[in-house]
Amino acid sequence: MKGLVDDAYGRLKKEIMTSGIPAGLQATEQEFADRFGVSRTPMREALLRLSAEGLVELIPRRGARILSLSVEDMREVYDILIALEPEAAARVAASTVSEEALSGLEDATKRMEEALEKDDLDAWASADTDFHEQLLRLCGNARMQRIIRTLLDQSHRARSITLRLRSKPHQSTQEHREIIECIRRGDLETTRRTFREHRVRAADELMAILENMKHLRL
Amino acid sequence: MKGLVDDAYGRLKKEIMTSGIPAGLQATEQEFADRFGVSRTPMREALLRLSAEGLVELIPRRGARILSLSVEDMREVYDILIALEPEAAARVAASTVSEEALSGLEDATKRMEEALEKDDLDAWASADTDFHEQLLRLCGNARMQRIIRTLLDQSHRARSITLRLRSKPHQSTQEHREIIECIRRGDLETTRRTFREHRVRAADELMAILENMKHLRL
DNA sequence: TGTCGCCACAACGTATGCATTAATAAATGG
């Protein structure tokens, strides 16, 4: 264990992500601290981080509240992703990428296909995350990486809820293959465009589902 | 005063921005705390924020170091701005903007021109910041606003140093006028393109200057 | 009965003390 802050941060984040703690829940710093067996100091720092990531809201005098993921929030997250991720991918395409890295991407995509055949949606999601994470790591811009990673995290929270409410994501894997090819060819412009379309489509689908669930307050 | 954290944060940030504290300086949390007359707890939180903004680096066991702005860092910052700000501007263009808001933008641009005629570079920089800040406020995406604002802050640090080392920025004001017109027409695509070119040009100029000053370690 | 004001409580912001641990210096053995 690296430290109580990371511990509390990681555990609370996981609970929020998996809806182990219901959205909307509100408690004082002390109560959160008790729950994770730490004192207020590290708990406070953990909550501060989560608040910066948009998972938690700190309400003066009332403690912290687990934010429910609203359609509006997801729209914000995806709008930024739509602008940034294609740019990051284009940067990767512009650089020289090792064949090893490319096969890593292909492997992740293949795992997505296999998972789909087996109807294992969790494995699919995990492989999809892996694909995007690998691509992210190839982008040299550390700041961009951090920003995108935080946004992806938030989008994953929504995905974990909607995963079983949508038709199977066959198209995604095909788009991933196209993106890999664009990168291999070093075709900057097509990479950007393809990735953007990939994200726009994903966003539209997600928004439609969330819109229907709006009243449920997730 | 709102709190010792904001106080320490704001003061240290200002000092870094104006080079009141030299880049590269390294001190313990306690030393920073003493300097601003607060205890370690709020000082730590302030340093944490500045670290998230990329202005200081927290080195385990050695305290905090004021980061010198490197060419590489500025390249990162601008690459993200180039991707995000045009998108934000396009969103503004897509929405209905009040004539009042537009005239606010025009006013800022006019102040830039006047400042240039008077050779008042500080006033020019201030008006330029104002233009971008106003535009930012019109963009409905709160997350995007925060991200861009943080990046702009960092770019301003570089600008304050290079401001007097470059030829006078006549072209910027013209580009601002074009952008305002695009937004008024609601021309989404041209807004995006024009703004992107605006940023790309600014980035290129800045990079060229910083490249020449590389050895100075700012 | 409704409203205004006061009081008690609770949460937070801040300060501080203590234990942990990494870095540096010292000491010992080769």
Add this chain to the structure above:
DNA sequence: CCATTTATTAATGCATACGTTGTGGCGACA
């Protein structure tokens, strides 16, 4: 004289105590 190990120091991470301040409840007065 150098390498290795140990001891010391110092900075952090964490816990906790305290003062401040906002909030909600209770009572008094209109």
